[in-house]
Amino acid sequence: MPSHDVLIIGAGLAGQRAALAAAEGGATVAIMSKVHPVRSHSVAAAGGINAAINVADDWRSHAYDTVKGSDFLGDQDAIEIMCSEAPAEVMHLEHIGVAFHRNATGELDLRAFGGASMNRTAYVADITGQAILHVLYEQLMKHAHAIDRFEEWFTTSLVVEDGRVAGVVARDVRSGAMELFAAKNVILASGGAGQCFEPTTNGLICTGDGIALAYRIGAPLMDMEMVQYHPTCLPENGFLITEGARGEGAHLLNGDGERFMEKYAPNKLELASRDVVSRAEQTEINEGRGAGPRRDGIYLDITVVPRKRTLEALREIVNIGKDFAGVDITREPILIRPGQHYVMGGVKTDVNGRTPIPGLYAAGEVACVSVHGGNRLGANSLLDTLIFGRRAGEHAAARAASTRMPSPSRAYVRADESMIERIIRRPKEGARRVSEIKHELGTTMNEHVAVFRDEPGLRTALAVVHRLKAEAAVAYIDDRGTVFNQDVLAAIELGFMLDCAEAMVTAALERKESRGAQFRVDFPQRNDAQWLKHIDISRNGDGAPLVSYSAVTFTQWQPEERKY
Amino acid sequence: MAEFTLRLRRYDPGSGRAPYWDQHTVELEPHRSVLEAILQVKDRVDGSIGIRCSCMAAICGSCGVRINGQPGLACHTHLDRALACARDGVIEVEAMGNMPIIKDLIVDMEKVHWKKIRRVTPWLLPEGVVPEREHLVDRDAMVDVTQSMACIQCGACVSDCLTMEVDPLFIGPAALAKVYRFVGDPRDARERERLVDLAEDPHGMYSCTHCFKCIDACPKGVAPMSQIMRLRRRATSDWHIDDANNGRRHEEAFVTLVRDYGLLHEAELLPRSYGGNSWLGKFHPAAGKVLLESLPVVTKAILRGKVGIRQAMFGHKLPAQSLDQVQRIFDRVEGRPQRVEQNLYVSGEDDDGAARAADRAGRIEKAVTAQRSVVR
Structure with missing residues (x-):
């Protein structure tokens, strides 16, 4: 049985950064x-x-912008870190x-970039994520x-023994073999849940x-109710047009050719925070000015940006415009609209990535520290993955030194093997296809758990x-x-998505106010007296999820009215 | 909506069945991708079709396949364009080449592609004290390496590399393009070592035969072959690396012959590459040896009419005026103070600001008017 001090699930930026940090901390490490x-x-x-690397900048300014962007729901100790x-x-x-x-x-x-009080976004053209990911690899x-490295291994469950994490069960996608991995610590770095929505900017x-x-x-x-809609996605398929375009100076225009952001965010205009811009766009569309x-x-x-600059710094979206919308963005405006992009919520962690379960860590989009609160600022997610990925890796490596290697029972493998066997043997009669259910979930969430929400819509979504x-x-x-066998993995993933969707809708129903990405048409005001707190969702067997609250951590910034 | 027929190459190693073709019809708009068509079949008809995919937007590099025999990303190929290249009105999709097939459209990239990537020491090798802040480097150099960094490791270039087909040990277009990302990076301190390594490797940078297939295949404009040529120019012109594969001498002989004769003088090429870059080269023992070795190939070429005996002996003749023009090209290119390299990210284009603003206002007005007429 493979045994490691630190086992990381997910190999995006958070996972790879965690692996490198844990290895540097002297731990034996695996990344899956x-x-x-x-x-x-x-x-x-x-x-x-x-x-904040410009000498004229200050990290406190970055922190304040992040707090304000979060609509004061972000935990300020974590944001400061x-x-x-x-x-x-x-x-x-x-x-x-x-x-x-x-x-x-x-x-x-x-x-x-949006919501930032000065230029502080370092970049590699408009392939920054790719450039960093490839360097980490x-x-x-x-x-x-x-x-x-365990590449193309699918984690089917986490193993807990005596109240602490003991490892995972995983399937080698290539051979179909199931294996038990013992680990003193497991770091979840497996990303978000955008596929609960259709369309989404997120990958399959x-x-x-x-x-x-x-x-x-x-x-x-x-914070599971906090789902970010990115202001600039292609209407047809949800593909993302980077905020970098507006960062380079691009304008947003409604159907009458008006630069409508003047009405909604007279100072920051197109570079207000994403929730504000997405709401403004949706308002224009809803009011017939689309x-x-x-x-x-x-x-x-984007034609207001010099063509040479666009070709050098926004090359990827030049391609996306050409290949997926038939538009030369250097010559003509491109049609966009808000689209699901990011889940601010996730597994609750402290500033070292620790969850309340001993030995279980989470970092990146899967986690909620919470540094993004009600709304994440553009270009803060890469930062989140790297900072908290590293911290989780370091912390887990240190914890490994004083922890005994667990030796979980093979029964966990047998349980998952028979779970998969049962999926494969399900009869066709009277059942729906996995893809059909997924499609209905995605379109339902995108209709009722989107930029504007209300109780009847959320109730409908929950029932679905x-x-x-x-x-x-x-x-x-x-x-x-x-x-x-990608089919059987899709069936397991569908179960994951439905758990996530249930938590999102439950939390969105619970929060009876409008803050950050959550805008309740039936409760259009922010209500600090009652709702300046996190909503925690826990599993309650097969019953309705348990809802509880936790306090927001404040250090130096008190809530104030949010204007851009 | 339109109807498209797909023919998918299926293979399931667990079934004991030989590979076979599997035909399906889908309904989609013509600008939708081949991947969307495959996923429609997978979602609605047969979930067992194997294809790696995730982003659907040509960024993650998962869905490299061959469509009508051409390598590329399934998500990056429109159905109408795929149909236009189809032989019999059916869009044919199969796994990429040069890599073992695991299942259906899924190939073993680890065994070929990633092994080759690891071969080239694929990480930055800086030297000296780590600076407190960033390395201060030339702005243009960083934009320049962005082209080779834009590689998404999809394997499309590896799939159809002709050299790799005959020499599976060839490091290949993707891994060599990756090297340029370090060689062109002013922070990397091992440019010479990297170039020597790849020049001396018998399956290294000089094995590329300039067939352009990787340039056609690449969905991201990385142009792997151009990156390989840039490695060679650095190895020869900048570092004067004389390699055991005779790559540099071969290149010099080639250039000299084209300058002197206007066209390649095939019979002179080998002797000069091995025996020295002059008319006397053929009298060198090394040249004799290689000439003897190549006799079977030469004979075959003559028999098949690829070369005439007269041409082989005396070379091509160009009119003096044409030769003069060739020489003027040489003078012009070699007379430049700096080498000019093609790069997707570096463009000299810029529009006149005022004209652009006026043009833009017109376009938006036009778009808005067009839209109003649709609404009405």
Whole structure:
């Protein structure tokens, strides 16, 4: 049985950073991912990474912007850690090879981003996530002697013995073999749950695996109602147009050609925080001022950016515009609209990535520290993954030194083997296809748990989720093989997504106010007296999830009215 | 909506069945991707179809396949364009080449692609004290390496590399393109060592035969072959690395012959590459040896009419005026103070600001008017 001090599930930025930090801390480390590490969805992060590295900047300013962006729901101790450690982390990335683009004097160039009071976003064209992810993978290859890689291994469950984490059960996707992995510590770094929505900017792999795995062994989830809609996505398929476009100066125009952000955010305009811009766009569309043939979009006009600059710094979205919308963004405006992009909520952790379950850590989008609160600022997610990935890795490595290696029972493997066997043997009669259920979940969530929400819509969504849970339990699949049986994995993922969706809808119903990404049409005001607190969701057997509250941590900034 | 027929190459190693073709019809708009079509079949008809995919937007690099025999990303190929290249009105999709097939459209990238990537020491090797802040480096150098960094490791170039087909040990387009990402990076202190390593490797940078297939295959404009040529230019012109594979001498002989004759003089190429870059080269023992070794190939080429005996002996003749033009090209290119390299991310283009603003206002007005007429 493979045994490691630290076992990391997920090999995006948070996971790879955690692995490198844990190995540096002297631990034996393994990193496991259901896809090859460079396919992880961190690869799609485009615009950049925030850090107060300009000598005229101050991390406190970055922290304040983040607190304000979170609509004061972010925990300020965690935000202070993230922002104060950001410059050193970005420099570390630079030192190990990330080719950040430079200014005329050869220092890191910084671009403007939403909700930021000055330019503090370091970038590599508009492939920043890819550039960092690939460099971290280079480091994993370099440190192969210290870090075992299990690429294309799917985690089916977390193993808990005597109240603490003892390892995981996983399936080798390639052979179908099930294996038990003993570990003193498990770090979840498996990303978000965007596939609960359709369309979404997220890849097909973002199915909330880690969120559900932790939830199922009793770890509480936090801020699950906070789902970010990104202001600039292609209407048809949800593809992302980076915020970097607006950072470089692009304008948003409604169907009448008006630069409508003047009404909603007279100071920051297009660079207000994402929740504000998405709401403004949706308002324009709802009130009949949308653009495009069906008036259900908004124009993003990148032609105001010099063409040479666009070709150099926004090359990827030039391609996306050309290949997926048939538009040359350097010559004409492109039609966009808000689309699901990020889940602020996740597995509740402290500033070292620890969950309440001993030995279980989480970092990155799967986790909720909470540094993003009600709304994440653009270019803060890469930072979140790296800072808290590193901290979780360091902390887990230190904990390993004083922990005995568990030796979990093989019964856990047998249990998951028979779970998979049962899925494969489900009869076709009277059952729905997994893909059908997933599609209904996605469209339901996108209709009722979107930019604007109200109680009747959320109740509808909850009822649909409950029905789909029952249907998913008997949904049938076609593939009965062992080699690369993606069908059976999709059935397991569907279960993960439904757990995540139930938590999101439950929390959204609970929060009877409007804050950050949660806008309740029936409670349109922010209500600090009653709702300046986190909503925690815990599993309660097969019953309705348990709802509880936890306090928001304040250090130096008191809540104030949010204006951009 | 339109109907498209797909023919998928299926293979399940667990079934004991040989690979076979599997045909399905889908309904989708023509600008939807081949991946969306495959997923429609997978979702609605047969969930056992194996294909790696995630982002659907040509960023994650998972869905490398061959479509109508051409390598590329399934998510990056529109159905109408795929149909236009189909032989019999059916879009044919199969696994990539040069790598073992695991199942259906899924290949073993680990065994080929990643092994080759690991071969080239794929991480930055800086030297000296780690600076407190960032390395101060030239702005343009960082934009320049972005092209090779834009590689998403999809394997499309590896799939159809002709050299790899005959020499599976060839390091290959993806891994060599990755090297340029370090060689071109001013922070890397091992440029010379990296170049020597790849010049001396008998399956290294000089094994590329300039067939351009990887450039066609690459969905991200990395142009692997161009990156390989840049490695060679650095190895030869900048570092003067004389390699055991005769890569540098071969290149010099090639260039000299084209300058002197206007066209390649095939019979002179080998003797000059091995025996020295002049008319006397053929009298060198090394040249004799290689000429003897190549006799069977030469004979075959003559028999098949690829070369005439007269041409082989005396070379091609160009009119003096044309030769003069060739030489003017040489003078111009070699007379430049700096080498000019093609790069996707570095463009000289810029529009005149005022014209652009006026143009833009017109376009938006046009878009808005067009939309109003649709609404009405």
